[in-house]
Amino acid sequence: MALDATGRARTLAQWMREMDDPCTGLAKPDLAAALAAIDDWIDANQASFNTALPQPFRGTATTAMKMRLFAYVLWRRAGRLRAQEDG
Known part of the structure; x- marks a missing residue:
């Protein structure tokens, strides 16, 4: 099940706090878009993962x-x- 908006925001906030190598040159909206793409990819590929x-x-x-x-x-x-x- 995909993360809701709050889950995505909190995940991104925690990730940003824990990063050893900050993503210099990337704005927060860019990072949020990457997180959303990963979350969406997981949903889209769930059946394939299970079959594997x-x-x-x-x-x-x-x-x-x-x-x-x-x-x-x-x-x-x-x-x-x-x-x-x-x-």
């Missing part, structure tokens, strides 16, 4: 579990998720 998941995970996991695993992969790729095994 292997069984039995696809049929057993809840939507929330699938989204959380997706987020963990993104956070790891972004270098923001550390595991206990990383030391």
Whole structure:
């Protein structure tokens, strides 16, 4: 389910607070448009994402579990998720 306007605004505000590398040269409306595009893309590709998941995970996991695993992969790729095994 897509974020509403408040969710998008709060997500952008938090992202801007936590950015290690500020997006110099981009105005807040530009960043808001990028966030909206990502949120819209997620909605548009939800079925494809679900189909890509292997069984039995696809049929057993809840939507929330699938989204959380997706987020963990993104956070790891972004270098923001550390595991206990990383030391």
